[in-house]
Amino acid sequence: MLTQAPKGTRDMLPQDAYLWQWIEQKEREAAALAGYREVRTPVFEHTELFLRGVGDTTDIVQKEMYTFKDKGDRSITLKPEGTAGAVRSFIENHLFAETLPCKMYYLNAPIFRYENPQSGRLREHHQFGMECFGGKEPTVEAELISTLMGLLKGLGLKSLTVHINSIGCPQCRPRYHEALKAYLGDRIHDMCETCQARFEKNPLRILDCKEEKCKQIVQDAPVILDFLCDECREHFAQLQSLLAARNIPFSVDPHIVRGLDYYTKTVFEIIMQSGREGLALCGGGRYDGLVEQLGGPATPAAGFGIGAERILIELKNQNLLPPMPSTTDVYVANLGADMKIPAFGFTQALRDCGVKADCDVAGRSLKAQFKFADKIGAKYVAIVGGEEYERGVVKLRNMETKEEKEFPLDQAAEQIARTLQ
Ligand code: HAM
Numbered sequence: 001m002l003t004q005a006p007k008g009t010r011d012m013l014p015q016d017a018y019l020w021q022w023i024e025q026k027e028r029e030a031a032a033l034a035g036y037r038e039v040r041t042p043v044f045e046h047t048e049l050f051l052r053g054v055g056d057t058t059d060i061v062q063k064e065m066y067t068f069k070d071k072g073d074r075s076i077t078l079k080p081e082g083t084a085g086a087v088r089s090f091i092e093n094h095l096f097a098e099t100l101p102c103k104m105y106y107l108n109a110p111i112f113r114y115e116n117p118q119s120g121r122l123r124e125h126h127q128f129g130m131e132c133f134g135g136k137e138p139t140v141e142a143e144l145i146s147t148l149m150g151l152l153k154g155l156g157l158k159s160l161t162v163h164i165n166s167i168g169c170p171q172c173r174p175r176y177h178e179a180l181k182a183y184l185g186d187r188i189h190d191m192c193e194t195c196q197a198r199f200e201k202n203p204l205r206i207l208d209c210k211e212e213k214c215k216q217i218v219q220d221a222p223v224i225l226d227f228l229c230d231e232c233r234e235h236f237a238q239l240q241s242l243l244a245a246r247n248i249p250f251s252v253d254p255h256i257v258r259g260l261d262y263y264t265k266t267v268f269e270i271i272m273q274s275g276r277e278g279l280a281l282c283g284g285g286r287y288d289g290l291v292e293q294l295g296g297p298a299t300p301a302a303g304f305g306i307g308a309e310r311i312l313i314e315l316k317n318q319n320l321l322p323p324m325p326s327t328t329d330v331y332v333a334n335l336g337a338d339m340k341i342p343a344f345g346f347t348q349a350l351r352d353c354g355v356k357a358d359c360d361v362a363g364r365s366l367k368a369q370f371k372f373a374d375k376i377g378a379k380y381v382a383i384v385g386g387e388e389y390e391r392g393v394v395k396l397r398n399m400e401t402k403e404e405k406e407f408p409l410d411q412a413a414e415q416i417a418r419t420l421q
Helices: 014-033 047-053 059-064 083-092 139-154 173-190 193-201 203-208 212-218 230-245 308-317 337-352 366-375 386-390 409-420
Strands: 044-046 067-069 075-078 102-112 124-133 162-166 250-252 264-271 280-286 301-307 330-334 357-359 380-384 393-398 404-408
Touching (some): 014 102, 044 047, 044 083, 047 075, 047 083, 139 264, 173 203, 173 212, 203 212, 230 264, 280 308, 337 357, 337 380, 404 409
Parallel strands (some): 330 357, 330 380
Antiparallel strands (some): 044 075, 102 124, 124 301
């Protein structure tokens, strides 16, 4: 137990850090191009936020939250998704009173869900998310989807299709609920207990059930697109025109309902091309009622979230991971115990000049130092000691060409830094 991470969690190891940083850099750039700025919200929030925000009939709230009482007897929950925290922050910090739209993104925020761990499904995962507050036009969703597709393309992922749907608004959804309930009729008694409980309270959720017998029953259920009010229908049509104008591959999928209750009008997902069938690479949509529902002024909003772990699976399966960069440009080898201090000093001088440098910390022989330098992929080895040191020079060996060059000790760090540039 002691040396085993909790089920469904993963370490990000030092040798993989460059991949995360590479993805994060691309995410920062993509978000900045569309005017989104970073937000960081706490890892935990009051449980009430998610009960009210995500919805008390969702799987996330009913089955998956990490909830506990703190020492002050408050009910606290580890963030099971990023949007509710962003909305809470938007309201609490009165961002609604500033110039709108307010565009924010979170970078690989840790998200916790008590799920059955399997490939691509973890109990702690990390989400990059973009949220836009104060834009009612479908241009917002088009911007989010465009940015997302640009990001994924920039990472090398191609041939992706975004699946879109509209799940209506509080005006038109009740009519759909009635139609769905009429369709289900007596068959609801053949469905799972969760679906039966959702029948009266939130029938749309039934479409999200993962149980095979329930999935079969809802297969031919009426679709919400046939029940949209004029405003929702027009909004959805405009979004499609905006995406088509940008040549973004999309398909209308009336079965997407998403697993969170706050969505209105647009919902969208991109499905992974590899790994477990049907797993979403990312998901998002519009949530025009959420800010008001959580106590803020009525503010239209939309956003998406994408899991870093799923991006990595997709990149790996498609052989798109970049090679690991070398950690060391110059390895400084010492020629004996009395050269340890000058070698350390020279290593630091190189670092001061912006060169990735390293030296022996294990008391290795010269031969072993060279072997180590080779193993870590150092491009050069600088040799400190011997008759060169007595002559006041440092020898630099190119590990690939084996070419050697001497530098005067007092200027060696600057000159090597310039050579490497
Ligand atoms: P979500 O669809 O629940 O939406 O999650 C978004 C993404 O997070 C998924 O598409 C997937 O990449 C990743 N993800 C979710 N659960 C797991 C898991 N157990 N293991 C690994 N990765 C996972 C939301 O969370 C919404 N807050 C998105 C949003 C933002 N909507 C509007 N704004």
